[in-house]
Amino acid sequence: MTPLFLPTSRAAMAERGWDELDILFVGGDAYVDHPAFGVPLLARLLEAEGYRVGILAQPDWKNPEALRALGRPRLFAAVSAGAMDSLVNRYTAAKKVRNDDAYTPGGRAGARPERAVIAYTAALKGAFKGLPVVIGGIEASLRRLAHYDYWDDRVRRSVLVDSKADLLVFGMGEAALLEIARRAAAGEPLKEMRDIPGTALMVAAPPADALKLPSYEEVAGDPESYGGAFRLAAEQANPWSGRPLAQPHGERWVLVNPPAPPLDEARLDRLYALPFTRLPHPSYTETIPAYEQIKFSITAHRGCAGGCAFCAITHHQGKIIQSRSEASVLAEVRALTRHPEFRGTLSDVGGPTANMYGMVCGDEAARRVCRRGSCLHPRICRHLAIGGRRAERLLARIRDLAGVKHVFVASGIRYDLLDHQQEYFEALLAHHVGGLLKIAPESVVPEVTAIMRKPGPEPLEKFLRYYRESCREQGKRQGVVPYLIAGHPGCTLSHMVDTALFLKRRNLRVEQVQEFTPTPGTLATCIWHTGRDPFTGARVHVPKSPRERRLQKALLLWHLPRNHGEIREALRECGREKEGQELLGAKGPQGHQGLQGPKRRHRP
Template identity: 75%
Template sequence: MRGVNFSRHLPADKTEMESRGWHELDILLISGDAYVDHPAFGVPLLGRLLEAEGYRVGIIAQPAWKDPESFRVMGRPRLFAAISAGAMDSMVNHYTAAKKVRNNDAYTPGGHSGARPDRALIAYTAALKGAFKGLPVVIGGIEASLRRLAHYDYWQNAVRRSVLMDSKADLLVFGMGEKPLLEIASRAVEGEPLKEMLDILGTAVMVKDEPDDAVRLPPFEQVRESRHTYSEAFRLAAGENNPWSGRPLTQACGDRLLRINPPALPLTEEEMDRLYALPFTRLPHPRYSETIPAYEQIRFSITAHRGCAGGCAFCAITHHQGKTIQSRSLDSVRSEVEQLTTHPDFRGTISDVGGPSANMYGMVCSDPQARSRCRRDSCLYPRICSKLDAGDRKSAELLRTVRSIEGVRHVFVASGIRYDLLDHQQEYFEALLEHHVGGLLKIAPESVVDEVTAIMRKPGAQPLEKFLRYYYDSCRRSGKRRGVVPYLIAGHPGCTLSHMVDTALFLKKHSLRVEQVQEFTPTPGTVSTCIWHTGRDPFNGKPVHVPTDPRERRLQKALLLWHLPENRRDIETALRECGRQKDGRLLLGGNRKESGLKERSKSSGNRKRRQRKS
């Protein structure tokens, strides 16, 4: 590595510290991901923000958690250490929905698996406290957000305590973390112990006394033993997610008391702009000799906003980023794209401009008073809120701005889009289809059956069919040959084999083929996972079918991949089991011989008649 300039990145070892003239860090950051100095990677973004505030910050990426020395490479930090498992919950990162070990990790050089531990926050905290006795530790990131309360853990098939208690950290930050972390650092400088910082928004902490205005959740022991109580705790917690009016939550566990403060306030446009103007190199740390798949995917992408107003039941984004859309200014985006065009590897293509849902850029609540007391977990379901400004003036202007920048030849939108906003965003969709889609448009209906989408908190079949008509009409008018690839979930709560037969028939009717099936994974903290564990919707108490049987999940996946010959036998089995043999002809072929089901039934009847005669 002789001749490589490490000084442009935040320090990752003692030599890099000393090159800056530092002999001690203020704050040590630990990440389960490789170190990529890019705003799409959370820990480096927080590191750059702390650096801009004058703190001496270092990052240890993917430390060997069984070796205390790997945590001592930059010495003991003066204030505290902050830990993130990375961009994904470590258990989701390690295991498939079938609980099989994954053989790759997109956030690790070379895509190799095994660079981070299971339950990374717990393992990293234990290692840090072993390496530095008495060191104050903050945990955060999406793993902390999803596990901040007592939660159902799919891999253990049990309800676990808050990860703050299991990790023995001093403080937990949930959400995106910028505001809480800056306040923690500021108060730590003044000498306040982390364990005594009881009132910071977006944090959880162990306390001795319950706040007067707190919402008391059922104790952990009751939540663990009773599914009904688990649902009740989930419903109570969900009602306090408003950053402006939410109340603190408390949950007892034995003789200890957990306090969860309301979420941190969303970032303003000015605060968002400041983040993306920080001096990122947009490069992996020079020590890596192998490519990092996640970086290769996003290196020339633009994050225009964060947050998602959709509130889908299975999605962790709202649980982590919140439902308020926090958008950057056009000037901020333009500046970042212009900087990208000077990159030596840039060839004129922006791979994505968006966020969790690309066409939510610029969306705001038009009534601040209503926003401050709103208790809806979705601005779009079951219908678009009348207070939501869902127009496309800003989002259409965003696309127009980016594609007009000198040096930019192609601009794609790879983030998901909410096609149920079509009536509100004609200009955006026209621009999208004219300029920003390649040969295939990827959309994520997740299901096309209204009974299932109602449980998912997603739009049903009618908005999808309307969008498909619009899309294909646009293709015909433009003379462009393009297709649609839908993302669908198998095994989601509420979905039966019969529902999946309806889905397969819908796909065939509209000539849609799924490339790969996403099998539902019960990630901690989501509505869908609560339903998976309890068998009931926590908000209305109605029972919900939960497809826990691996065989049923396999048959559901086969139906989604109806067009693959190797799935024919499983499809025939699924059709028989839900009494839908008559649909075999529509789904598998055009006549009895092609369907196989009628033919098999006929053969079986002949065999029985021969047995009676004999």
């Protein structure tokens, strides 16, 4: 039987014999019935538990009738801005309006409101008086406490306060949302659900065991208090030993419960076995770019142990790697091979970091009290089992499936794990690089990578030597795409000159430059706002001026003649004009990154 899409209209509800919903989802992304999209994933899970669920995708938030299209839900509405924070989705790092939105049919911008969680919640409260609303997704998750907002250039209140939602779910949300639904169905008001892990709510007074943070008023007016609040919250991120957090906002408190424990393998497998159509809703007549990108990709795991300072993944998905079983992944691949458009190529098998599949903490007692923000920085934790055999075996089994011709790994990899995952890297380079391999050093300067919580230049150089030798031995013409960040806290113009020289000397060329965007909730954003590392108190250079950020970007793109004027300007600024001849005087080799082997085409 072909699975049905979840209802998006009264007619679709009538086809199922429903006269009302239990739970209404409102989201900022188009409805793609695929497990890579958060709202459909959660909606399918609740459907499997027997709840009547419908979806309003990208509704007109200015029109109350648009919000009433599926009627008033019996239990509550669940709101998400979508797969991205709506302001990151709407604006560039230079605060310029983007012209497109990958999660909208036709890639058109403007289909979701700015500060979508607040706008959708207000629209629902206006359309249905007294309707309980739960907010979640990455926008709500990272804004659950008072937070620095780059676009307003000030500290904003918790999104709970500004949205007037009843409950906030942070993290991936499956366990918390199921518990909320069960209690709501039993008649418990949302505002009385004070103890669900992975949730936050407004209370008149905090519980006795809560860790009290500096108030919103304090952190908004004093960067030192802001850094202190960030440090205290970060130290309570362990799902098993973290304390509830309480932050005053005026006369009330934002109460943030400890995170929900990660899903075990069986529960994660169950999610991906739900009856997704894996297609955009048939009402759409234009392609959805984000769907086209992941249509034939496989998510093998979630979470990231890296804990990079600028990345929101650890704050949202957690640092504990949650891997699906081989049987679950293989079943999904077999289902994909029956897709009418599948031609034998899987575009990706991975997760936030591809070679973290199967990694686990080997000491349960240590895991339950751990306060490290990263399992890899400043050194790899001795308890972390980081071998790559399980990931290598999974890729091998996928390659052997009927109907599968090519299996690529497009997710980023941690090359600093090479010494511990030799078999995985050999298989990766032999079978799974689609011409270009993505790596994310982000910087090559030790002082900067230490702030980023990234490996320094030595592991990168070792990996590049290994990669070049392997490509030559295998007769393959494959390149590397290095991702680097301009304007990150701690990075000076002189550091970026060092980076440009590193790239030039190793024949590396960056195709696109990431300009650091201070997203809510991250360590790097805290440093950006306060000018200090909240854990050490050390002062950190923050490149905030548009001119410095522009010159840093130009240095990363050293090979483009149009940037040479700005590069000379940067060299004069640093007093390093003597290095201009090396950087600009001779052209680098033609071709992509200069890491290719013999000039013959090869597709694994």
